[in-house]
Amino acid sequence: MATVYNWYRDLMDNRSDxxxxxxxxxxxxxxxxxxxVCYAxxxxxxxPRFMANRKPFELRNVLVIYNLAQTVFSAWIFYEYLMSGWWGQYNFTCQLVDYSRSPMAMRMANTCWWYYFxxxxxxxxxxxFVLRKKNEHVSTLHVIHHGIMPMSVWFGLKFAPGGHSTFFALLNTFVHIVMYFYYMVAAxxxxxxxxxxxxxxxxxxxxxxFVMIFTHQxxxxxxxxxQYPRVFVYWIAMHGFLFLFLFSDFYKARYSKAERKARTNGLCMTVMDDSSSSLTGKNGYKQEVESQVPSSYASSGADAFVRRRPVS
Incomplete structure (x- = not known):
C-alpha cells in the first residue's frame, strides 16, 4: 500500500502539469x-425512482434556454481552441504540449479547463430526460458517454493540457454546436x-x-x-472506437431497422390495397379487409380474412 501511495503522490505532484x-x-x-459515479x-x-409516482415536468422554456446556452458555450470553446493554436499555429500531424507560461500556452490550458467544465x-x-420521464432516452449509450467523459478529460487536463490530443476536443465542441442547436429547435x-x-x-x-478522432490519434x-505521449494517443483512440461502436449500434437500431420496417409495412399495405381494389365491386359485392391480417397473408396477396357483404 505504501508503494502504491508513493507512486500516486509522485504521479500527482511531480509528473502532472x-x-x-x-x-x-x-x-x-x-x-x-x-x-x-453519482451521475450514473x-x-x-x-x-427514475424519484419520478415514478410523479407527473412529468413541462420544461419547454427551460430546455430552449438551456440548449441555447450550451450552443453559445460550445461555440465559444470552439473559438478558443482555434485561437489557442488550431487556427494556423498547431501541426495536425504531430503537436507537442507547450508547458510554458506564454500567453498562447496558458490560453490553451485555460480552454482545456473550460472544456472539462x-x-x-x-x-x-x-x-x-428524467424530469420529463423520457427514461427511454437514458440509454446505456447515453450514460456511458456522459459518465466517463469528465474523468477522461480530467486526465488530459492534468497531464497534457494542449497539443495533439486537443484536436478531439476541437471536433467535439463543433459537433456540440450543431447538436445543441438541433435540441433547441426541437424544444x-x-x-x-x-x-x-x-x-x-x-x-x-x-x-x-469519432472516425476522424481515432484516425488523427x-x-x-x-x-x-x-514525442507526444503515446498513452494519450491510445486512450483517446480507444474512446473514438468505443463511441463509434456505441453510436453505430444506436444508428442501426433507430434508423436502419425503422427504415426496413417502414418498407415492409409499405409493401404489405400496397398488396392489401391492390387485392381489395381488384375485388371491390365484383358481382355486386364490397370487400372489407380485417384489421388483424397477418403480414404473411398480406404480403402474399392471399384473400383470406376477407368477408363479403352485399352493397346496400
Missing part, C-alpha cells in the same frame, strides 16, 4: 470520479419540426467525428520522431 494544480477540481481525481447512479436508479454542464441533458414546439428533418444525419455526423504511431 504544475500550472493547473491549484485550479478548481484539479488537485485530485477523486471529486471528478465521485461526480461521475442518479441517472439509472435514483432519478462543459462535461459537467452536459449532465443536465440527463436530468431533463421550441411542433411548428418548428419541419426545420429539423436532419436528425438522422446528426447521428451520422457524430460517427464521422493513431497516425502518430507511424511517426517515431513525434
Amino acid at each position: 504544475p500550472r493547473v494544480k491549484d485550479w478548481p477540481m484539479m488537485s485530485s481525481p477523486w471529486p471528478t470520479l465521485a461526480a461521475c 447512479y442518479c441517472s439509472r436508479v435514483l432519478g 462543459s462535461k459537467f454542464t452536459e449532465f443536465m441533458d440527463t436530468l431533463f 421550441m414546439g411542433p411548428k418548428y419540426q419541419k426545420y429539423i428533418w436532419w436528425k438522422k444525419y446528426l447521428t451520422a455526423f457524430q460517427m464521422v467525428q 493513431l497516425q502518430v504511431l507511424f511517426r517515431p520522431s513525434c
